[in-house]
Amino acid sequence: MKINYLHITRSRLPRLRQAIQLVYLCYSILLGIQFCQFYEWALNSQGVPPVRPAGIEAFLPISALLALKPLFLHGTYDPIHPAGLTLLLAITVSAFFFRKGFCGWVCPVGTVSNVLEKLSRNLHCKRKISPWIKYPLNSVKYLILAFFFYVIFVQMDSKQINSFLFSPYNMTADARMLHFFLSPGKVLLIVLATLFVLSVFIKNFWCRFVCPYGLFLGLFAVLGPVQIQRSKDDCTQCGKCDQNCPGGIHVSNSETIRSCECIGCLECVSSCPTACVKPGISHTYSLPCLLIPIGTISVLLIAWGIAVSTGYWHSQISVEMFTKFYKMMSP
Numbered sequence: 001m002k003i004n005y006l007h008i009t010r011s012r013l014p015r016l017r018q019a020i021q022l023v024y025l026c027y028s029i030l031l032g033i034q035f036c037q038f039y040e041w042a043l044n045s046q047g048v049p050p051v052r053p054a055g056i057e058a059f060l061p062i063s064a065l066l067a068l069k070p071l072f073l074h075g076t077y078d079p080i081h082p083a084g085l086t087l088l089l090a091i092t093v094s095a096f097f098f099r100k101g102f103c104g105w106v107c108p109v110g111t112v113s114n115v116l117e118k119l120s121r122n123l124h125c126k127r128k129i130s131p132w133i134k135y136p137l138n139s140v141k142y143l144i145l146a147f148f149f150y151v152i153f154v155q156m157d158s159k160q161i162n163s164f165l166f167s168p169y170n171m172t173a174d175a176r177m178l179h180f181f182l183s184p185g186k187v188l189l190i191v192l193a194t195l196f197v198l199s200v201f202i203k204n205f206w207c208r209f210v211c212p213y214g215l216f217l218g219l220f221a222v223l224g225p226v227q228i229q230r231s232k233d234d235c236t237q238c239g240k241c242d243q244n245c246p247g248g249i250h251v252s253n254s255e256t257i258r259s260c261e262c263i264g265c266l267e268c269v270s271s272c273p274t275a276c277v278k279p280g281i282s283h284t285y286s287l288p289c290l291l292i293p294i295g296t297i298s299v300l301l302i303a304w305g306i307a308v309s310t311g312y313w314h315s316q317i318s319v320e321m322f323t324k325f326y327k328m329m330s331p
């Protein structure tokens, strides 16, 4: 008997996704707690220093984007936040091969966004947005990403990039982010409250309309080999796939979903009563559903393993240097 280890009942996909998202959310919270302990130790320098969790650099995507330029131009790997750069590269590779599985299955911000979406569904307060609002809103993330690309890849030369990467500002970016969220100012609170309200009324507001990181990954996913395929012969036009798609994609309108909004969450697959939506390379070559989450997580783990064993995971800044700069920036 042939056993397909990548097979799972379609109805179990949402539960599996929630479980994986929960694991990564808990892991992110754990990273945050470990970093707080390291930061507190650095300010007081008492007792044995706890390990600085390098994974916290996943939350410094702008620093990682800046580090791409010296990597491509001179082959130099960022020694300040190497884990951040490793994760950006790994997530981009995974997006090319396995759609935006990172967004659909791993990213903790995406998880929170999904929770808000479920909340809005249960409260029946989800609103449809008209194309007049949708298209200008959609352009926001393109403008943000274009701005970053223009500044980093056009305006800043290698010298300016290096001065930023080696500046005390960048070295303490993790601690600044911690302060930013632990002692939020009025502006941040207003922004967060606005995003919360918008996310309750508009499906996945942050991920669909604002996040430039998701768009960056989407541009690679569009070029990749794996897409969501719909067989129109078996489709009854029930519309369940459209209702459940967190990316707001009209799945029932297309035969191949090539949108950069598709996060590979497989909600369309699990909700389709006729099983006519599947991931695949073409209509004739469908793939096991689990390939998207397993492929995505495998790329992340492989990249982590290679980076740790080759010395490209932990920062080359010494604990003493971190301590010195954290003390300098501490309010």
Ligand code: SF4
Pocket: 102, 103, 104, 107, 108, 109, 110, 111, 113, 206, 207, 208, 211, 212, 213, 214, 215
């Ligand atoms: S769009 Fe951005 S915030 Fe949303 S899941 Fe993707 S990377 Fe995370």
Ligand code: SF4
Pocket: 228, 244, 245, 246, 247, 248, 249, 251, 257, 261, 262, 263, 264, 265, 266, 267, 268, 269
């Ligand atoms: S098209 Fe399917 S896999 Fe893609 S975001 Fe929508 S529901 Fe998820």
Ligand code: SF4
Pocket: 230, 234, 235, 236, 237, 238, 239, 240, 241, 242, 251, 252, 271, 272, 273, 274, 275, 276, 277
């Ligand atoms: S859920 Fe399946 S049958 Fe219903 S509209 Fe979507 S693809 Fe067609």
